[in-house]
Amino acid sequence: MSLEEEVRRLKETRNAVILSHNYQVGEIQDLADFVGDSLYLSRKAKESDAKVIVFSGVRFMAETAKILSPSKTVLLPDLEAGCSLADAITADQLRQWKSEHPGAVVVSYVNTSAEVKAESDYCCTSSNAVDIVKRVPADTEVLFLPDMFLGDYVRKQTGRKNIHLWVGDCFVHTRMRPETVRQQRALHPGAELIAHPECGCTTEVLPEVDKVLSTDGMIRYAEQTRDKEVMVATEIGILHRIRHLNPTTSFVPLSPDAVCPFMKMNTLEKIRDSLRDMKFQIELSPQVMDRARRSLERMIS
Numbered sequence: 270m271s272l273e274e275e276v277r278r279l280k281e282t283r284n285a286v287i288l289s290h291n292y293q294v295g296e297i298q299d300l301a302d303f304v305g306d307s308l309y310l311s312r313k314a315k316e317s318d319a320k321v322i323v324f325s326g327v328r329f330m331a332e333t334a335k336i337l338s339p340s341k342t343v344l345l346p347d348l349e350a351g352c353s354l355a356d357a358i359t360a361d362q363l364r365q366w367k368s369e370h371p372g373a374v375v376v377s378y379v380n381t382s383a384e385v386k387a388e389s390d391y392c393c394t395s396s397n398a399v400d401i402v403k404r405v406p407a408d409t410e411v412l413f414l415p416d417m418f419l420g421d422y423v424r425k426q427t428g429r430k431n432i433h434l435w436v437g438d439c440f441v442h443t444r445m446r447p448e449t450v451r452q453q454r455a456l457h458p459g460a461e462l463i464a465h466p467e468c469g470c471t472t473e474v475l476p477e478v479d480k481v482l483s484t485d486g487m488i489r490y491a492e493q494t495r496d497k498e499v500m501v502a503t504e505i506g507i508l509h510r511i512r513h514l515n516p517t518t519s520f521v522p523l524s525p526d527a528v529c530p531f532m533k534m535n536t537l538e539k540i541r542d543s544l545r546d547m548k549f550q551i552e553l554s555p556q557v558m559d560r561a562r563r564s565l566e567r568m569i570s
């Protein structure tokens with residue numbers, strides 16, 4: 270029996286669904302029930318009737334699924350699949366920051382631990398960060414965390430002066446700098462540039478970026494574009510689906526070495542093992558989940 274067949278059978282026996290982030294390797298995306306960005310997968314985790322969710326992504330995503338569906342068993346195939354951005358702030362650091370800005374509203378990117386979400390008023394993803402910050406009354410201070418590039422982008426889009434940014438970044442996206450854009454522009458004259466808001470190039474060269482999009486925003490863009498060539502500034506796993514959806518446009522990575530080692534820890538073998546042995550189960554304290562759920566429900570609604 271092939272590995273794919275084994276996974277399909279185990280999935281049926283366990284009444285499970287596999288959720289895959291857009292950065293997973295192609296063979297996982299092809300086998301998954303749902304593939305998408307953080308917001309889409311959070312919704313799918315909540316809506317699904319399955320008893321078991323295998324989250325092929327990173328830990329904060331699996332935690333989010335567990336918080337939104339506490340009665341389901343949520344499995345992460347490799348417990349070491351973390352996120353440098355989520356590690357950029359702890360709940361203690363956030364409590365300290367809040368104490369320095371009494372009355373401020375805390376908007377946390379979904380790339381955070383469950384404990385940090387529990388200390389937040391709103392969660393957001395790259396697709397709805399601007400909309401969520403716009404909902405905060407104009408005279409109320411905002412603490413935005415943990416990604417400074419996404420925060421700076423939100424600041425520019427909303428024109429808010431009273432938004433404070435936590436100085437955190439994703440070590441994969443931060444390396445895509447303004448000079449990377451200049452070098453690649455010289456090699457690909459005339460190409461469109463689409464960038465994830467976590468990129469280090471969404472700062473002073475923002476006007477040079479044609480579109481700032483979440484990973485699913487990039488997928489939708491790729492489906493409809495008629496451009497000859499598009500440079501894609503995010504983790505290269507996304508190219509699998511993009512190229513499949515639109516074989517006539519040439520999609521080139523802005524940085525071919527933009528690979529998230531945490532995302533790539535998941536393999537088909539580990540997914541098989543996780544379904545077979547029901548490991549590794551995400552467990553969180555009910556108190557933390559109850560508090561984190563409020564901010565996540567606001568994100569989803």
Ligand code: 13P
Binds near residue numbers: 307380394395483485
């Ligand atoms: P998306 O929500 O756009 O999929 O981004 C998640 C992520 O981790 C990007 O590095």
Ligand code: SF4
Binds near residue numbers: 352354355440529
């Ligand atoms: Fe975290 Fe960056 Fe990997 Fe996304 S690409 S999961 S933000 S380390």
